[in-house]
Amino acid sequence: MATAIRAIPTLYGETAQQFEKEAARIERMPGTQDYRHEARVVSEYLKKVDVL
Secondary structure, three states: OOOOOOOOOOOOOOHHHHHHHHHHHHHHOOOOOOOOHHHHHHHHHHHHEEEE
């Protein structure tokens, strides 16, 4: 049975540059985790409930 061929999305412009930048950063520091998004969410929540 044949498998359907799907188009692979291609990144262009600023999105592609950001992807390349993040990929290079991750390659320099393997095994690290990026919690910036989670930290931002927690910070916004704490501001919203008037703790910070």
